Amino acid sequence: MSEPYKPSVESFWGKKGSRSGDSAPSNEKVLRRLFLLLFSRGRSSRGLDLKKLRASKGRRALGLFAAFALFGFPSFIAYGHPVAYLAVMQHAMTFLFIGSYVVTVASATMFNADEADVLLHRPVTSEQLIRAKTTVLAIVSVRSALIMNSIGLVLGFFAPDDHKLFWLVHAFSSAESGIFCAAAVVLAYQVCLRKVGREKLERVMTTFQVLIAVFFTMGAQIFPRLMMRNGGWESALASPWMKLLPPFWFAALDDAVDGSRDPANWGLAVFGIAATVAVSWLAVVRFSKSYDTGMQALSEETKSQVAKPISKSVAVWMKGRAPWKWFLRDSAAAAAFVLVGTYMTRDRDVKLRLYPSLAPSLTLPIVMLFTLSTSSSGPNHPMMGVAFVAISGCFLASTPVQVMMAMRQSPQWQASDVFMLAPTPGPNTVMRGHLVAILTFICLPAFAICLAITPAIAGWKLLPMMIPGAILMPLFAQIGALQKNMLPISVPVDQGASVRAGCLISILMMIGQMVVAALATFAVLYGLFYPFLALEVVGVGIACWMIDAVLRQRVWRTAD
Amino acid sequence: MVSVRELTKRFGEQTAVDGLSFEVPAGQILGFLGPNGAGKTTTLKMLTGMSEPTSGTAVVCGFDIRENPIEVKKRIGFVPDSAAVFESLTGLEYLEMVAGLYGIPEQTAYPRIEQFLSFFDLDMETLRSKMLGAYSKGMRRKVVITAALLHNPQVVFFDEPLEGLDANAAVGFKTLIQSLAREGKAIVYSSHILEVVEKVCDRVIIIDKGRMLVDGPPEGLVAEHGAESLEALFTQLTGGEEMLTRAETFAKTFAP
DSSP states (O other), rough: SSSSSOTTTTTTTOSHHHHOOOSOOOHHHHHHHHHHHHHHHHHOOOOHHHHEEEEEHHOOOOHHHHHHHHHTGGGGGTTSSSSSHHHHHHHHHHHHHHHHHHHHHHHHHHOOHHHHHHHTSSSSOHHHHHHHHHHHHHHHHHHHHHHHHHHHHHHHGSSOOOOTHHHHHHHHHHHHHHHHHHHHHHHHHHHHHHTTTTTTTHHHHHHHHHHHHHHHHHHHHHHHHHHHHSHHHHHHHHOTGGGGGHHHHHHHHHHHHHHSSSTHHHHHHHHHHHHHHHHHHHHITTTTTHHHHHHHHHEEEEEHHHHSSOOOOOOHHTTTTTTTHHHOOOOOHHHHHHHHHHHHOOHHHHHHHHHHHHHHHHHHHHHHHHHHHTHHHHHHOOHHHHHHHHHHHHHTTTTHHHHHHHHHOOTGGGGHHHHHHSSSTHHHHHHHHHHHHHHHHHHHHHHHHHHHHHHHHHOGGGGGGGHHHHHHHHHHHHHHHHSTOOTTTTTTTTTHHEEEEOOOOOOHHHHHHHHHHHHHHOOOHHOHHHHHHHHHHHHHHHHHHHHHHHHHHHHOOOOO | OOEEEEEEEEEEEEEEEEEEEEOOOOEEEEEEEOTTTTSSHHHHHTTTSSSOOOEEEEEEEEEEETTTTHHHHHHEEETTTTTTOOSSBBHHHHHHHHHHHOOOHHHHHHHHHHHHHHHHHOOOOHOOOOBBGGGGGGHHHHHHHHHHHHHHEEEEEESTOOOTTTTTHHHHHHHHHHHHHHTEEEEEOOOOOOOHHHHHHHHEEEEEEEEEEEEEEEEHHHHHHTOSSSSHHHHHHHHHHHHHHHHHHHHHHOOO
């Protein structure tokens, strides 16, 4: 050994100066530090050293801060409105965004398969584990809630009348809302664990997470519209039904302390605090035993899978039949098609990443179509309807890229070496199989659902407005394939660099979608819709052909 | 130190471990052998409190694993075959975290970590600055073994501990577990490397399909069954001879 021992910078015995040396911290403290560290660094390090990691951590924290602050921007709608309106808007957005964020991160924090081998044979109880994890989730949730509400805290000063204390009360209620979100998510998982048992756990948890993600996404779309319908926000706030929703409980505290100071709101505010305490108690005390069941289930996952015969993947049946066999003539493409198709339906990790991430883009077009049917501007403003349907169609065009982004990350990323070992000159054939699988299993069914509901909501006349989006889809898929590291299951989970690349692609695609939807709308206005479609087909065809030529030239990069 | 009675584990209709009974006294190294899927890892997971037995009892260091799992866990060390670690911690952070979980104070933990670093010839700079995800397989295994022995356990369970270790480290490790046994620790050693088991272990248990096939000292079992070596005995008992014939037939399919 060349060097003497020095404790690590982020020592588990506490910070420098506060360490006593002759006593050890409690297990729970150690676990809390561990999970906070894992949360901030991600679960896989990809060979980073500490110095690089600190820089990457800083970038990641800044990115998250910017993202949450951005989500807080809709608060400006409430500028100059009374505190009640501002508070409800803020808490509704916090509940929906932070809730969906916690659902996403809670899965990795609560149910990590590797963790069983590291921690389950150590002297820690399931109660200590769940308390430490819930605390970490609550810390993360409260921090995010405060960042998201930072704009709202300032806006409180501009509310009518004198509201000097609003920032303080709202900071407290935002933290309360953050704790409620974290505890509610943990409780929901615990109830699932208790009710379904080990055998069905994996399937039920995945379905549950997907449904929650869809719920939060649809909620974020529908809630502001609900607030503005049928007599505006005043009647929405007065509705007894709305008071059943948690954001109203937290907003009631703001309004009772430094808003209208209506004594009637105190009841709702106290109920909100009581609900937060009750949900937290149920999650970390009452149901903590069920967590043991869940951790053991993960530890025994492979064994129980052996016991249950797995049905043949539908992708295997498809690959030899028309029209798939026309696109999958190359055996490597067919193999990639089967692999991706199987992972989409079978792999827990892929399912948890893929379907919640798709929820926004798959539900947005549907929400937009419904908005069209319920909006007063619908039938009376035909061009508005045309634009709405065109935008809905174009939204769906970006789903292939989103699927690619979600499918490339996996804890089994090292297995993707098999693609390089196969006798293929480059990644093009594998990518082709990947794209066919994405279009077959996700994009075309989603498009078919939208096509089916469009006539019912917007009428048959507007159905052709979905076509520009359909034409755009293969081009976007090809653009996605052009990006680096887009092979399926080939990138470690928590790859930081992908976030930036993903954001850039998403922004560019969003601009492209809006431009095509706008052009399609103008084409209808000037009676040139079908010539526009012809032009779009030719343009997309040429672009796809050019991108395909580039993709064919690609060779495998060497491992170094 | 370890007393197992009719230990059984079922996953649905599949029985992974079927009524295993054995004892491991202090100072003994028990070789726990079996073909893939025989139930070795499941047994070790039950004995370390990671998995709940369907029926039967296991008493480790005087504590029932079902009634007092935490007391058992305080007294055991386990090296799982997966060598799973938290990849985004440095090696040093990982060892400090483990020391913290066993309630080892900083002043006691530091010299102990130093001793292990010295024994395994681990590079301090790498251990302090690199994440575990960047470690070689062997280095990661050394960290996992250190983490299992850091709290000076009375019973140690090893599941394929030599995987990834180079020849020198493997020799050092064999000497280490023999020394640990001499100090009075009970050691359960599960491995597919039968030559090592034959040299290191005082006693061997071979299981297949969750059931115990034989139990005794390696040389005694070899002599009793008229086998040439422990490997030959293992093959004879677990259907490996059939595998030899199959391998020969299969190899012929590669002929041009």
